[in-house]
Amino acid sequence: MPRRKDIKKILIIGSGPIIISQACEFDYSGTQACKVLRQEGYKIVLVNSNPATIMTDPEFADSTYIEPLTVGSLEKIIAKERPDALLPTLGGQTALNLAVKLSEAGVLRKYGVNTIGANIKAIKKGEDRKLFRDSMKKIGLDLPKSGFAYDLTQAKQIVQEIGFPVIIRPSFTLGGTGGSVVYNAEEFTESAKTGLSASMIGEVLIEESVIGWKEFELEVMRDSKDNVVIICSIENFDPMGIHTGDSITVAPIQTLTDREYQKMRDAAISCIRQIGVETGGSNIQFAVNPKTGRMVIIEMNPRVSRSSALASKATGFPIAKIAAKLAVGYTLDEIANDITLKTPACFEPAIDYCIVKIPRFTFEKFPSADATLTVSMKSVGETMAIGRTFKEALQKAVRSLEIKKYGLESAVFKDLRNIKPQGDLLESIYKKLRIPNADRLFYIGDALRSGIGIDKINEITAIDRWFLYNIKEIIDMEKTILENKDSITKEILAKAKKYGFSDKQLAGLLDREEGEIYRLRKSLGITSDFKSVDTCSGEFQAYTPYFYSTYNK
Amino acid sequence: MDAILALEDGKIFRGRSFGADVERCGEVVFNTSMTGYQEIITDPSYKGQIVAMTYPLIGNYGIVKEDNESGRPFLEGLAVTEYSKIASNWRSEKILQDYLRENKVAAIEGIDTRELTLHIRQAGAMKAVLSTIDLDEKSLVKKARDSEGLIGKDLVREVTGKREIFFEGGKSKYKVVLLDCGAKSNIVRELIKNGCRVISVPAGTPAEEILSEEPDGVLLSNGPGDPAAVKYVINTTAGLIGRVPIFGICLGHQMLGLALGGRTYKLKFGHHGANQPVKDLKTGKVSITVQNHGFCVDMGSLNKKDIEMTHINLNDNTLEGMRHKKLPVFSVQFHPEAAPGPHDAVYLFAEFTGMMENWRAKKKRH
Numbered sequence: 001m002p003r004r005k006d007i008k009k010i011l012i013i014g015s016g017p018i019i020i021s022q023a024c025e026f027d028y029s030g031t032q033a034c035k036v037l038r039q040e041g042y043k044i045v046l047v048n049s050n051p052a053t054i055m056t057d058p059e060f061a062d063s064t065y066i067e068p069l070t071v072g073s074l075e076k077i078i079a080k081e082r083p084d085a086l087l088p089t090l091g092g093q094t095a096l097n098l099a100v101k102l103s104e105a106g107v108l109r110k111y112g113v114n115t116i117g118a119n120i121k122a123i124k125k126g127e128d129r130k131l132f133r134d135s136m137k138k139i140g141l142d143l144p145k146s147g148f149a150y151d152l153t154q155a156k157q158i159v160q161e162i163g164f165p166v167i168i169r170p171s172f173t174l175g176g177t178g179g180s181v182v183y184n185a186e187e188f189t190e191s192a193k194t195g196l197s198a199s200m201i202g203e204v205l206i207e208e209s210v211i212g213w214k215e216f217e218l219e220v221m222r223d224s225k226d227n228v229v230i231i232c233s234i235e236n237f238d239p240m241g242i243h244t245g246d247s248i249t250v251a252p253i254q255t256l257t258d259r260e261y262q263k264m265r266d267a268a269i270s271c272i273r274q275i276g277v278e279t280g281g282s283n284i285q286f287a288v289n290p291k292t293g294r295m296v297i298i299e300m301n302p303r304v305s306r307s308s309a310l311a312s313k314a315t316g317f318p319i320a321k322i323a324a325k326l327a328v329g330y331t332l333d334e335i336a337n338d339i340t341l342k343t344p345a346c347f348e349p350a351i352d353y354c355i356v357k358i359p360r361f362t363f364e365k366f367p368s369a370d371a372t373l374t375v376s377m378k379s380v381g382e383t384m385a386i387g388r389t390f391k392e393a394l395q396k397a398v399r400s401l402e403i404k405k406y407g408l409e410s411a412v413f414k415d416l417r418n419i420k421p422q423g424d425l426l427e428s429i430y431k432k433l434r435i436p437n438a439d440r441l442f443y444i445g446d447a448l449r450s451g452i453g454i455d456k457i458n459e460i461t462a463i464d465r466w467f468l469y470n471i472k473e474i475i476d477m478e479k480t481i482l483e484n485k486d487s488i489t490k491e492i493l494a495k496a497k498k499y500g501f502s503d504k505q506l507a508g509l510l511d512r513e514e515g516e517i518y519r520l521r522k523s524l525g526i527t528s529d530f531k532s533v534d535t536c537s538g539e540f541q542a543y544t545p546y547f548y549s550t551y552n553k
Numbered sequence: 554m555d556a557i558l559a560l561e562d563g564k565i566f567r568g569r570s571f572g573a574d575v576e577r578c579g580e581v582v583f584n585t586s587m588t589g590y591q592e593i594i595t596d597p598s599y600k601g602q603i604v605a606m607t608y609p610l611i612g613n614y615g616i617v618k619e620d621n622e623s624g625r626p627f628l629e630g631l632a633v634t635e636y637s638k639i640a641s642n643w644r645s646e647k648i649l650q651d652y653l654r655e656n657k658v659a660a661i662e663g664i665d666t667r668e669l670t671l672h673i674r675q676a677g678a679m680k681a682v683l684s685t686i687d688l689d690e691k692s693l694v695k696k697a698r699d700s701e702g703l704i705g706k707d708l709v710r711e712v713t714g715k716r717e718i719f720f721e722g723g724k725s726k727y728k729v730v731l732l733d734c735g736a737k738s739n740i741v742r743e744l745i746k747n748g749c750r751v752i753s754v755p756a757g758t759p760a761e762e763i764l765s766e767e768p769d770g771v772l773l774s775n776g777p778g779d780p781a782a783v784k785y786v787i788n789t790t791a792g793l794i795g796r797v798p799i800f801g802i803c804l805g806h807q808m809l810g811l812a813l814g815g816r817t818y819k820l821k822f823g824h825h826g827a828n829q830p831v832k833d834l835k836t837g838k839v840s841i842t843v844q845n846h847g848f849c850v851d852m853g854s855l856n857k858k859d860i861e862m863t864h865i866n867l868n869d870n871t872l873e874g875m876r877h878k879k880l881p882v883f884s885v886q887f888h889p890e891a892a893p894g895p896h897d898a899v900y901l902f903a904e905f906t907g908m909m910e911n912w913r914a915k916k917k918r919h
Contacts, residue, residue: 225837225838225839226838227838229841233587252587252608253587253588254610255613255614255642256614256642257588257589257591257614257642257644258586258588258620258893258894259620259892260642261588262891262893262894262896265895265896289643290643292643293643293644332839333830333832333839333867342868343830344868346830347828347829347841347867348827348828348841348895350586350587350607350608350826350827350828351608352585352607352608352609354610388634388635388665388667389635390610464641465639465641466613466641469637469638469639469641531667536585536828537583537585537607537608537667538583538607538667538670538671538674539583539585539670539674539826540868541674552609552665553665553668
């Protein structure tokens with residue numbers, strides 16, 4: 001289908017101020033949308049209260065309003081501009097919620113504004129937990145056991161049926177605000193009250209705890225011809241119980257067989273169809289019981305999500321840009337793949353590298369905040385790294401955090417040659433494994449350095465053994481380097497670089513200067529290569545790829 | 554243990570073995586599937602091929618017996634960047650390395666499969682040797698050059714079942730003969746799911762013998778190698794056309810193309826992966842399909858008066874499916890049975906049963 005000619009002017013709502021869970025990701029998606037829709041000849045009206053965004057630069061829209069994101073100010077803008085359509089799916093939760101409010105206030109009908117991308121009914125079905133659950137049951141998808149409460153008495157009744165631990169999820173909030181995990185009756189009253197007041201509509205979902213289950217996400221796209229493709233699959237390193245925004249995540253999925261992955265893919269496709277997202281992207285989350293394989297659907301965001309920016313960069317598939325084109329009537333098979341040019345965007349990216357995202361926390365700037373990681377998001381940013389192996393990507397991502405760690409270095413041990421894990425020290429390692437926190441990754445390393453086994457760490461953290469084994473390989477490599485301090489060979493050095501060790505990290509282990517290591521490995525011919533992100537694992541020629549460095553060549 | 558993958562054009566990849574201590578020749582191809590290495594290893598269509606996985610981390614979830622696509626591995630060798638020494642999955646029964654060793658499969662790890670992929674993309678699929686025994690590069694390149702290759706070679710004979718096998722699951726409405734040229738197990742599973750009773754017969758079974766079973770339909774299966782080299786199956790297919798509903802998959806589709814008077818040709822590096830977009834020309838809808846073929850039916854060689862193109866590949870516009878305009882015959886180049894790969898095209902099995910239903914009704918009228 002060619003682009004729609006019945007609409008001429010499109011209103012795009014930005015995501016407003018930067019807050020935890022809604023940062024520059026939505027500036028990225030909104031800017032992409034403005035750019036591509038203007039290229040298509042549409043007039044763009046943009047509203048965003050945050051002037052420190054790219055999208056509010058004058059060249060991105062025909063008229064830009066830096067105004068509060070409220071029904072009142074939006075109505076005035078709509079009355080003046082008279083747009084034909086509202087595209088609400090690219091400005092995060094803020095834009096989505098505002099679109100719902102504009103519809104409920106009758107503003108959209110009054111001025112004849114149609115939503116494109118996702119309609120109000122679909123937004124509600126995706127966002128309202130009750131409607132969502134009913135929709136998923138209708139198509140036979142399994143969900144955690146749960147019940148809705150509108151006051152404390154109802155809440156207490158429900159928890160009695162399900163049993164502890166439970167998760168309290170308020171409906172219509174940002175980044176899980178007001179949500180919590182509750183282990184006992186004492187905590188429950190307080191948490192239920194907080195949840196009820198955090199919800200825009202005074203509603204909370206009390207849910208069977210799937211804490212410790214494996215967590216997965218799929219980034220899905222649909223067009224008006226009902227073609228659906230999976231852009232990116234993501235596996236969370238941290239299991240359920242930690243907000244995805246606070247989890248280390250890995251793409252693609254590492255530990256599902258094809259059968260299990262295809263079952264998840266089928267579920268995601270029927271989910272986006274049932275919710276009725278007409279065109280564009282959605283992010284769909286699943287939990288899988290690590291012992292039985294039972295798969296439950298957790299939630300879906302009927303919009304471009306925080307993960308979409310990551311998935312776009314992880315695969316080379318520009319989700320926001322394509323979503324904008326789909327919203328105005330193009331179908332996936334009509335759009336060219338930006339990188340290969342000769343093949344269409346109607347495909348599923350095949351990647352031949354591993355992506356690791358690590359959240360960045362700044363608890364030092366919020367001294368009163370509880371640094372325990374829960375279902376409410378607390379991180380303020382993230383880094384993403386690409387490597388040919390999980391080990392390489394993980395260590396690169398750590399370096400990018402700018403927390404003075406140049407790889408998977410120790411959190412507690414000063415002298416790695418002399419590790420004596422005992423008493424309080426050992427106790428503190430166990431504690432840091434048990435209670436999710438910003439530094440847990442480094443404590444996992446220290447646990448392995450202390451001789452605590454993978455199975456034990458898996459039992460405490462519920463982090464998959466595959467990830468732990470890979471971390472152990474990094475720690476074992478570190479040990480090999482230390483043991484061969486005075487007789488370091490080319491083989492060891494080359495392998496260390498393949499495992500993602502930085503020169504600075506190696507210098508520390510070998511008691512040398514960083515420059516010395518650099519010169520040594522250069523003289524041994526150990527250098528990196530740049531490989532491209534091309535959406536197709538090298539199957540087609542890439543015309544506009546981007547690159548990552550690797551020693552696995 | 555060291556291992557070497559030597560290509561006939563002299564390109565060498567040195568790595569370590571994680572399979573059996575053997576030497577194997579085959580055509581080296583790359584596969585871009587990110588999951589499903591086990592289904593690939595046990596798919597008989599890979600007979601004669603050394604498969605390089607473009608996804609660098611292979612073996613993560615180990616091996617689960619029930620996911621096998623046949624009784625044992627058929628490919629000649631496996632090449633990966635990093636294999637996982639542990640298997641982490643609740644269904645996992647053993648690690649990949651043990652499975653490959655038990656089944657005498659050659660496997661190399663620690664090589665850059667992206668470099669290999671780019672090389673094949675430019676130079677085309679080619680003959681190669683994977684060895685842990687002979688580690689002399691020159692000698693291996695010579696062996697690769699001297700090896701037979703796929704063109705003109707009947708590999709079906711090596712993978713087809715030796716006798717008839719019956720499959721039934723509960724109530725069945727249709728009796729289907731599966732002409733086994735190296736059929737994947739999931740074809741049988743899908744047929745059963747669609748209410749069929751399946752009789753799998755060896756590839757050498759003549760048309761009259763197949764028809765004597767009085768089947769409601771015949772499924773021409775997938776299989777390895779060059780379709781033009783399997784004359785007896787082409788003859789059998791020609792003898793079946795118009796006398797019974799036929800559904801061809803992959804090699805079966807190529808057999809039909811040849812039996813209907815068309816030609817097949819070899820693609821530069823084939824389609825091997827789980828993300829191939831295929832457009833249904835009737836509905837305009839796109840299915841993401843799994844594919845594994847080096848040969849292709851030449852669209853131009855088909856008699857357009859009788860044959861209608863039904864599916865094309867959106868990446869390179871090659872033929873992906875066809876249908877006879879008057880007779881109950883249709884086929885696809887991709888794998889509607891998936892395993893590994895997406896289930897988007899599974900609806901074709903229902904089309905097959907629909908075709909059998911119509912045929913039955915027509916027969917009754919006469």
